[in-house]
Amino acid sequence: MKTVLETKDLCKNFGGLKAMDSINLDIKDQEIVALIGPNGAGKTTFFNCITGMHQPSSGDVFAIPPQLNQVSLKGKKPNRVTEIGLARTFQNIRLFGKMTVLQNVMVGRHCRTKNNFLEAVIRSSRFKREERETVKFSQDLLETFGLLEFAHNLAENLPYAAQRRLEIARALATEPFLLLLDEPAAGMNPQETQELDQLILQIREEKNISILLIEHDMKLVMRISDRIFVMNQGKQIAQGSPGEIQNNKAVIQAYLGEE
Ligand SMILES: Nc1ncnc2c1ncn2[C@@H]1O[C@H](COP(=O)(O)OP(=O)(O)OP(=O)(O)O)[C@@H](O)[C@H]1O
Ligand SMILES: [Mg+2]
Incomplete structure (x- = not known):
């Protein structure tokens, strides 16, 4: 399957805080990928750095839109990133x-x-x-x-x-090839969340696009994701299928806050 987005050692520092430390994430054509991790892990920072809202401190982001050549998104303004074909929603509705x-x-x-x-x-x-x-x-x-x-x-x-x-x-x-959703189910009740599941699957099916979603609702993540990336304290700690992630020791520890 063709890759549509790839980051290379993407980092973001806020003063002395490494909010994002060497993240290498890739998304394939028509894949649904979840980005999960405890509060403050750096997930929204990742979205901000690939959509031009923040400048990465180092590393790079490459988009490969269908039928087009690879383009670096680093340094591009948000409206240019939208034109290239990435569209996003926000953790706080805007x-x-x-x-x-x-x-x-x-x-x-x-x-x-x-x-x-x-x-x-x-x-x-x-x-x-x-x-x-x-x-x-x-x-x-x-x-x-x-x-x-x-x-x-x-x-x-x-x-x-x-x-x-x-x-x-x-x-x-905006007719994106990649849709980025930051906590789309936040504040929804279980029935509304299940309807959202169906909607996300339907969007992929009808529009033939890729979807990257940040989400805390693990049931939703496990039901619809092809692949899951896990971050904790700015670092990428695991990636794999829903089954692999559910049984990953580092992931369980990150969520339980254990050493
Ligand atoms: N503009 C900013 N200036 C300074 N620090 C920031 C800024 N944005 C984020 N941070 C810090 O970077 C870290 C990562 O924040 P981020 O919002 O990316 O986490 P998150 O994984 O999206 O968390 P949540 O699940 O709570 O939304 C946090 O420690 C946060 O306080
Ligand atoms: Mg966030």
């Missing part, structure tokens, strides 16, 4: 609360449209056609996520689990 559900998804879509500011002002025919396409594309995504009936509600008025789903829909509107 929706535009005062915008409608539909508008939130349309904002995501705009990184793939060609209209410039002038065309929007004069409302050229190309602008109008592209806008119609954007609405249709966004509505289709909302339907997949069971959110179409809320299209014209303000995002901030959605129930919590629906806001989490909307964040994923907005990320997918």
Whole structure:
């Protein structure tokens, strides 16, 4: 299977703290990979360093988008990383609360449209056609996520689990080849989490993309992951199949906090 993302000895220091120490992680085409580890392990820092929100202290990140050559993401700005084809959600929901559900998804879509500011002002025919396409594309995504009936509600008025789903829909509107989810099940009840399972599997199936998710809900991780990477205190301590990780001594110790 083709690799779509690879990090080489990726490090991030905050002052004297090694938040991330020599991480080598790879993701294959259409794989679902989980990144797990106790609080403060460096998981979100990893996402921030590959999406351009933080500069890595050393090491490198390579993306290999389908049908394109390998490109280093190091030093790229977040919007450029999105254009290359990585999309993410955040541990703390970051929706535009005062915008409608539909508008939130349309904002995501705009990184793939060609209209410039002038065309929007004069409302050229190309602008109008592209806008119609954007609405249709966004509505289709909302339907997949069971959110179409809320299209014209303000995002901030959605129930919590629906806001989490909307964040994923907005990320997918950028048409990524790799979707990064930071604790997508946080705050969900068991039934909502199971629905999320199905949704993540469905996204992979329908969009043919790879998914890397950070998640504390081990049932969800074990149910849907092809492979699991484990971090603890900035270091990579294990990787393997769900079965291998469940029985890994170092992983069990990291979670129980034992020496
Ligand atoms: N911007 C920052 N400045 C300084 N220290 C930071 C910064 N971001 C993260 N850290 C520190 O880096 C370490 C790793 O944090 P990170 O948020 O990556 O952990 P995490 O694995 O995502 O944890 P959690 O499961 O709690 O979300 C922590 O000790 C954290 O306090
Ligand atoms: Mg985190």
